[in-house]
Amino acid sequence: MLFSAAIFILLEVAALAMLRSSSTMQDIAINRASLRTSAALWGAGERFRYHFRAEKLNEQLAERNAELELALREYQLQEAKLREEQNSPYPKLRDNYSFISATIVKMSRNGAHNFIILNKGSEDGVTPQCGIITGEGVVGVVSAVGKHYSYGLTLMNPNLSISSRVGDSGVTAPLVWDGLSSNGAKLSDIAPHLSIEPGDTVRTSGFSTIFPAGIPIGTTGKTSHVDGSTIQVDVTLFQDFSNIHYVTIVRNLDRSEIEELEAAGENSSAR
Amino acid sequence: MRINEYTLKFVLLLILQVLIWNFCNFSQFLMLAFLPAMILFLPVRRSAVSCMIIAFVCGFAADFLVGAPLGLSSLALVCVAFCRRGIIYLTLGHEVFARAEDFSPARQGVSKTILSITLATALFLLIYISVDSAFTRPLWIDALKWALSLLLSTPLGYYCTHLLYTDNLRSSSKWR
Numbered sequence: 001m002l003f004s005a006a007i008f009i010l011l012e013v014a015a016l017a018m019l020r021s022s023s024t025m026q027d028i029a030i031n032r033a034s035l036r037t038s039a040a041l042w043g044a045g046e047r048f049r050y051h052f053r054a055e056k057l058n059e060q061l062a063e064r065n066a067e068l069e070l071a072l073r074e075y076q077l078q079e080a081k082l083r084e085e086q087n088s089p090y091p092k093l094r095d096n097y098s099f100i101s102a103t104i105v106k107m108s109r110n111g112a113h114n115f116i117i118l119n120k121g122s123e124d125g126v127t128p129q130c131g132i133i134t135g136e137g138v139v140g141v142v143s144a145v146g147k148h149y150s151y152g153l154t155l156m157n158p159n160l161s162i163s164s165r166v167g168d169s170g171v172t173a174p175l176v177w178d179g180l181s182s183n184g185a186k187l188s189d190i191a192p193h194l195s196i197e198p199g200d201t202v203r204t205s206g207f208s209t210i211f212p213a214g215i216p217i218g219t220t221g222k223t224s225h226v227d228g229s230t231i232q233v234d235v236t237l238f239q240d241f242s243n244i245h246y247v248t249i250v251r252n253l254d255r256s257e258i259e260e261l262e263a264a265g266e267n268s269s270a271r
Numbered sequence: 272m273r274i275n276e277y278t279l280k281f282v283l284l285l286i287l288q289v290l291i292w293n294f295c296n297f298s299q300f301l302m303l304a305f306l307p308a309m310i311l312f313l314p315v316r317r318s319a320v321s322c323m324i325i326a327f328v329c330g331f332a333a334d335f336l337v338g339a340p341l342g343l344s345s346l347a348l349v350c351v352a353f354c355r356r357g358i359i360y361l362t363l364g365h366e367v368f369a370r371a372e373d374f375s376p377a378r379q380g381v382s383k384t385i386l387s388i389t390l391a392t393a394l395f396l397l398i399y400i401s402v403d404s405a406f407t408r409p410l411w412i413d414a415l416k417w418a419l420s421l422l423l424s425t426p427l428g429y430y431c432t433h434l435l436y437t438d439n440l441r442s443s444s445k446w447r
Contacts, residue, residue, distance in 0.1 A: 003320065004318075004319040004320055004323070004353070005353075007319075007320045007323055007324075008323055008349060008353045011323055011324070011327045011345070011349045012346060012349055012350070014327070014342070014345075015327065015330070015342040015343075015345040015346035015349060016342065016346060017342070018331075018341040018342030018345070019340050019341065019342035019343055019346060019402070020342075021341075022340045022341040022342065023340035023343075025405045025407065026340055026343075026402065026405050028405065029402075029405035029406055029407075
């Protein structure tokens, strides 16, 4: 059977060779077909190689993403400095955040208290109370750190509250997961006289030592009154928690100084 | 003696095929081909390789004598020769090869013989017409030519098979 197949291929190749030399039209068609075939084979080979390179490529992209985040942050700070210099004689902002790329090792999504484990730990410069973000928005906060891994709470955890600012109105409020869906959260403790339009972008306020200001979180939705004293706003999160593999850890380099200052302030007011 | 008679008939039919392709061009939508049936019903004892070589030589001779691009008929006929065993298994069953007896349309059954000729001719025409047009003609023209040619070539192929194996029918009448 194998011998027959070999003879068959041989005879067909001979026929094609004869056909090619005896007719221009068939020659063109055969050339075109052979070019298409070789292009398809090259394409398939390239896709095959790319498939096995994809993981390494993704890691490189994540690293690059962290570098770009850092560069972007520097530009934002420069812009802010320039603006402040225009308005005030004293520059106030300085670059106090570092960005570390990480891969998610484990992540719970269906529980009531969801968590995340990342492949970067204290040896990589991660400390507790570092923020976890992606290009789409906020993911969570690191709460415990090992040598090579870190553990964090995701936004899908009711114990995590993030200081947020709403669009142009500038209203700041804590944002907490609604506990129902993977992309739903609530802004609470907002004074009832403040009006918040649906569709406004919610970003980090920068009032905590975890996240820099301006990182997108989601968009506002329906507003509802709570006990007549405050209002609560539904937020649709930008981050899709079902399709996430690479993240960036944000670390505030001045956090310990700020916390020491807070502690000193509390002690002096207690006296 | 019988082999010589068969060979003579085969060569005469090949010449007839060449004459038809040379002088009986009724329409651009029609191509009468009984060569595939002749290749399909080469004697059973012939191996697949020898059938393919016969198909190649016949195709080459036909193209050379007709003035068609050399290799065109060979390309299609070698495919028929390669699929010959499969087509016969599919339509006539394994017994044909198991008994190693020569074909006989009457013994194998008219409908089965016609079905096998249809498959072989369809394969031949498909390759021949598509390579001949080099994918430059609209598909519907090629499809129409294929359908019309298949419709008329199949009975012609059956008749040629009948001519090739008439003697077998007579000699096998006792066996039947």
